[in-house]
Amino acid sequence: MKLFVCQDCGNVLYFENRACGRCGHRVAFLPEKETMSAIEPDGEGWKTLADKGERRMLCRNADYDACNWLTDAGDTTGYCRACRHNGIVPDLSDPAQLAGWRELEVAKHRLFYSLIRWRLPLQTRQDDPEHGLIFNFLADDPNTGQRIMTGHDNGLITIALTETDTIERERRRLEMGEPYRTLLGHFRHEVGHYFWDVLVREGGRLDECRAVFGDDSADYGEALQRHYAQGAPADWQQNYVSAYATTHPWEDFAETWAHYLHIVDTLEMAGEFGMEVRPKVDPDGELSTRIRFNPYEALDIQAIVDAWLPFTFAMNSVNRAMGLRDLYPFILSPAVVAKLGFIHSLVRDVAKGGKP
Incomplete structure (x- = not known):
């Protein structure tokens, strides 16, 4: 993320x-x-000071203070590039649901910032009625007891509105034994499943992906049951970025994809602030880094990892000094770095104009 x-x-x-x-x-x-552009009223629309282009419109969701994006020039939907992927939204006449939806939109727009930076293919359900990317934000039904589960199904991503309840989200984090649980993490993980479909299966990278993440033809339902019954292997940190990634190759890919987005976007923000790490007690420079490059344009994963590790060592230490949990409570083993490298190659190929 930039300033x-x-x-x-x-x-x-x-x-x-x-x-x-x-x-x-x-x-x-x-x-x-x-x-970001300063804007001024121009008839029924807005004039942008950033490019002084033709009259633009604010996204229709700006009326609910849920979006601060402009629509594309010539747009006829009334929605911006991020909001035109919305399917079902909560009951906006309910103040609590409206407030929760706004939180979800903050996370979703940060997700789309990254996807747009990489020029990743983004088809709506209008573009592709069967496989286009669409988000349903659903609330639990107290009358029937139905609980919404966050997940992905063939381009349809469902996000449970209850995840915006901080107490409930923390309860679920503890129940699942997770080191962290965030709205942005949900979006990044679930969209990883979507891009497995688009970039791996449909992009001709299936064999290459299986060589890195394992055979995805293994029964997913059985794998999920086994994970919840037995948990992750004791040595999971040697090969996986999270315990949940051990469930199935699909989840391993989605978890690794989410972490890649976490890392790149956070490094860009750190670079925007000119951050560097140079511990006085580190004469060999192993814990030092100067974030003076654009991680969205990094040629290889090692440059990203070499900046990320010292940065998170420092930020984790700062958090501990405040009595907070680590900013990044994960280990990047050589096997995990190789998996991050595969994700990096996928997005880089698209960003360079490759397929799909």
Whole structure:
């Protein structure tokens, strides 16, 4: 994630800003420019100061304070590149559900920032009625006792609204034995399943993927039952980024995909702040790094990992000094780095104009 600048006054802007805190200009995200722009009223639409292009419209979900993106020029749907992938949203007449949906949209828009940066293929259900990417945000039904489960099914990603309840999310984290559980993590994991379909199965990389993650033809239902009954192997950290990744090759891929997005986006943010790590007690420089490169354009995974490890060593130590859990409580073994390298090759091939 980048920092941005108001074109009117030069003030620093952040991705979720709706207005400049210095000059008061309304601001919005221009997805095709990958930047925030100060905007001014122009008839029924808005004039963008970033590119002084034709009149633009705010996404229709801006009416609910759930989106701060502009629609594409010539758009006829009224929705931005992120929100046109929405299917079912919660009952927006319910203040609690509206507040929860806004939280989900914050996480979803951060997800789409990364997907757009990599030029990954993003088809809606209008583009592809059977396999297009679509999000349903559903609430539990207290009358029937139906509980919504977060998951992916052939391009349809369901996110349980109850995950926006901090207490409930923490209860589930503890129940599942997870070191962390976030809304953004859910989005990044579930979209990993979608891109396994698009980039691996349909992209001609299946054999290569199986060589790294294992045989995905193994029965998924049986694998899931076995995982919940027996847990992860004792030595799982030697080969997997998380305990849940041991369940099945599909989950291993999705977990690794999510961590790759975590790492790249966080490193970009650290680089925007000019962060560097140089411990005085580290004469050999093994715990040192200067984040002076764009991780979205890194040529190989090792450059990313070499910056990530010292950075997280430092941030974990800072968190512990505040009595907080580690920012990144995971181990990147050589086997996991190789899996991250496979994900890196997938997104890099698309970003360079390769297939699909």
